[in-house]
Amino acid sequence: MLTATGLSCVRGERRLFAGLDLAVGPGEWLHVQGENGAGKTSLLRILATLSPPAEGEVRWQGEPVTVLAEDYRRAMLFLGHHGAVKEELTPLENLTLAAQLDGTTLDEANALSALMRFGLRGREDLAVRFLSAGQKRRVLLARLAVRKATLWILDEPFTALDVKAVDMLSGLIESHLAAGGMAILTSHQSMPLPNGRILSL
Amino acid sequence: MLTATGLSCVRGERRLFAGLDLAVGPGEWLHVQGENGAGKTSLLRILATLSPPAEGEVRWQGEPVTVLAEDYRRAMLFLGHHGAVKEELTPLENLTLAAQLDGTTLDEANALSALMRFGLRGREDLAVRFLSAGQKRRVLLARLAVRKATLWILDEPFTALDVKAVDMLSGLIESHLAAGGMAILTSHQSMPLPNGRILSL
Amino acid sequence: MNAVLAIIRRDLLLAMRRKSEVLTALFFFIIVASLFPLGIGPESALLRTIAPGVIWVSALLATMLGLARLFAPDHADGTLEQMVLSPTPLGLLVTGKIAAHWITTGLPLVLLAPVLGIQFDLDVGALGVLVVALLLGTPLLSLIGAIGAALTLGVRGGGVLVSLLVLPLYVPALIFGAGAVESHISGLGAGGHLSLLAALLALAVFFAPWATTAALRISLE
Amino acid sequence: MNAVLAIIRRDLLLAMRRKSEVLTALFFFIIVASLFPLGIGPESALLRTIAPGVIWVSALLATMLGLARLFAPDHADGTLEQMVLSPTPLGLLVTGKIAAHWITTGLPLVLLAPVLGIQFDLDVGALGVLVVALLLGTPLLSLIGAIGAALTLGVRGGGVLVSLLVLPLYVPALIFGAGAVESHISGLGAGGHLSLLAALLALAVFFAPWATTAALRISLE
Amino acid sequence: MNWGSPAEFFAMGGYALYVWGSFGVCAVLMILEPILVRKRQSSILRILRRERQAEILENP
Amino acid sequence: MSNRLISWFKYASPQSFYPLAGRMIPWFWALTAVFGVIGLWVSFFVAPTDFQQGEGYRIIFIHVPAAWMSMFLYVVMATWAGLGLALNTRLSGMMAQAIAPTGALMAFLSLWTGALWGKPMWGAWWVWDARLTSALILFFLYIGFIALQAAIDDARRADKAGAILALVGVVNVPIIYFSVKWWNTLHQGSTINLAKAPSMATTMLWGMLLMALAFWMYSIAVALTRVRAIILEREAHTEWVKDLNEVKA
Ligand code: HEM
Ligand SMILES: Nc1ncnc2c1ncn2[C@@H]1O[C@H](COP(=O)(O)OP(=O)(O)OP(=O)(O)O)[C@@H](O)[C@H]1O
């Protein structure tokens, strides 16, 4: 259960939002909406503890995330605008090394099957820099399939994906929710997922 | 009139497409479709003379583009995945300097009105690196409003834009076409524009 | 021509925005040159002997560090693509960029060199020769460096590779530049060295922008 | 501990992928050291006097060039964000990264230094002292450099700024390192200098990873 | 003939280290280089053969 | 005339050059062996002991050929690279790429043997003599060329970028050589000048020439072998490679 109370965010002279409350429980997902520049990315970064809020507090299972620190980070997975994939490594290496940095291990079979699932068959051994925009994005998203986390925070996950990949990803999110997970997403398009609560900035 | 005959593109060991023919006349636009990694970006870069085709030829008004060189580049405007905006300059500076590099001048009033049009009011003097993903994209797209070009080649122009901006941009493209312009676009979403021909890779 | 001025203005504006970069290149120059007395010891006769060499090597390294900034940012954010596609001939734009690079990196070094020379106890005449030699030599460094920067563009590890490509080509500039000051100090007169330096500069002005343009086109392909 | 090994392995793998980067840092070291005789002149007595200083300054500069690669790529592509968010403590990951940096930059310098020493006509004893001094000194350079690299992360012009921050901090390493070789040559024995260098290293091993971690957190905020 | 005995030949008038050091390294490198090049050739051939095999298996 | 041009271009295509090179390689190895054996025999058993340098001078029989080849190969490499840039033939770039490592090897050997010679003769492994210094810089130029090509993934791009570097290098090598020479004479630092080397006995000259021929043939043989590997690597996806006998086997 993620709750936030009285969040506000100031960038430069500009107050992007203030007094924002939100709560996401198991099996729920939140669709953060807003115009360009409304502060969606800023909100997600606050929730992921990447930047501190100007006011307010974020709590995970009732405890402030600043106190939980590592435990919260273990339960949470944030994927942002950035690739966070190494251009000179192959998709396979990217995936296994990302797992190792998280302190888990991922055997090759699992990694390969995650990549297959994301339609990267035949590209496992090609350095990421040769991949197309959508393929790069898929490498990043493949982490969703291999890293166990309760809370997914995804900033515009559907960018650059083709129709098939969008279906695949929304299926993945649905089964994550069905298993009691939570998700916070942003997107400018209507979401191919049912039952989301909407937060408009 | 842009025509291409027998284009083929090889990346690494992989042949992305071969024997591709296309033609775009005044007032027409072409929607290049295909899965992630199908070769859309590669095709657009070939049409923009950024990379040479493995086989085939691109002609503009009947002349090969390799011969026309500058004349073709003057008539064409390519906006790709990349920002092509300087993060430490303001949107206003970005726009006027881009015009000067093209050998034209752009007075401040025109530049400002283009930026307003793209919803960047109040951000003209903020360095681009502070802008949100969608706002950065808008700065780039503002070039469409100020640079006179007959042929627009746009790679996923609607990425990261919110609903309002999508409307604005499609309105802009429509009036460009109505004035006898041509456009080649890629996009994974359905296009909010009528009468496009579709090229599937 | 207008476009050349525009690009120079743009690059100077960018340099103003990230002032720290320009200043740091300068400080790098000063710090490297000042490391030597620390590494070698304070005897002033010894220091005077090595001064021209040390100052020139520091200038070489400071220029080289700046090369990474020459095309890489424009490449990363797609501006370079737009330049290639611009109706203005690429050669002109490249010349403008090299000029701006010299103004932001080379010129400050020239202005600062006398201060360093005084640290190493050079006399006024030698300082004059040092400044003139750097005035001829630093544009040469920018021109040759631009070729290396363009060749290594978009190449993994390009930032370090450029030094490998460029430093050997800098050897003549170093030899004649440091040589001018040394032969002035030893009473032989600096004229010969300086005119060789000028000849090299003329050659480079002619060829380097052309080679740089070709290299840029290749790295964008 | 596992994560530390994983990150060392990852960084070495990345270094293998862009082999040219590691090799080029090495050649940079050799080339810079070879530039000095070209600037100063070929008299071998003079060269022998300045050799320790020149080699140490070159090692400093070669290490410094590599610093830009330490965190910047991970920062640019968002990996660093993921590291901060990873359940593994950031301090461990940072230590791993510094170790990998030393293995790819510092260690090769140590192995290559004797060749340069020979070019400057040092005798076998002096070469030995040089190697030991570098073996103690280069990890120190990596550790101190990491702090600078972390502080300048994401700062425009960080690549050059880092040299400004770091070079002054390198001064003690330079003085004791070059001093060790010099005092060996002049017959005074290098022991004192070397133990000071070792003390500095111990201090840095203790504090630098901690400072680096703090700096990283700040620059990501 | 310059040498009275093999030992004299190998001693090279006191310059053994230098002469044999030169000729030795030269010989080693000039033997090693062709071997490495052959290895490069045979490894690419091996890959090509394997690919061909795979192609035959896929569409007989 | 036109006929000759056509056949020339025919052999400029990798497809026809590959078997041709295969047929030439054994001959060049044979020539290497012949010249090498005679050359070594002359260098060790025919050439007399030098009255000044004793037996140590025998290093010259590999030192000078290596030095010559390192300079010659650079020019050959740059020529191929330039041809590739001008005519846009695929083979030229591959040739340049195949020559570079051998050139670097020769440069290294001339430095190595020179150093082993300098120690007994001058008492120092290295002096900053003009010729030594410019040989060192030539070595750096080779390494730069190889590193640049290795750092670029796309083969065609690597060829073109390498070609520009090689051509810039060719303009610079004479400039560097003369500048270094001038720098060195001005300082009057080194006491021994290579140009004042003792006048050579004719047999010594013969030995040197034979060894130079052997080095030359060796370079051609290795470069051709390497270019064959490069051709296979780059043309792996083409039909003619798949139809090669050695691939079918
Ligand atoms: C590291 C040490 C050395 C290097 C890198 C080096 C390099 C070279 C080079 C590049 C050449 C060919 C130059 C040309 O043909 O114009 C050469 C030739 C020669 N070197 Fe050296 N050298 C070294 C040491 C020595 C020493 C110690 C001696 C003699 C005491 C020596 C004697 C010669 C002679 C006699 C030639 C032949 C000159 C000629 O045929 O014109 N070299 N060396
Ligand atoms: N220093 C500053 N001064 C003023 N405004 C700033 C400053 N830094 C950031 N901003 C503003 O803060 C907002 C950041 O928004 P954020 O990136 O969170 O938007 P977003 O909702 O994710 O938008 P998008 O849909 O475009 O991704 C932007 O409107 C930007 O203009």
Ligand SMILES: Nc1ncnc2c1ncn2[C@@H]1O[C@H](COP(=O)(O)OP(=O)(O)OP(=O)(O)O)[C@@H](O)[C@H]1O
């Ligand atoms: N060296 C290489 N070897 C093999 N395949 C390569 C190589 N370089 C690129 N590719 C492939 O070429 C394709 C490039 O596609 P391109 O970027 O044009 O796709 P796109 O249609 O724009 O896709 P997206 O919708 O994801 O942007 C990708 O499928 C990529 O995997």
Ligand SMILES: [Mg+2]
């Ligand atoms: Mg956003």
Ligand SMILES: [Mg+2]
């Ligand atoms: Mg694309």
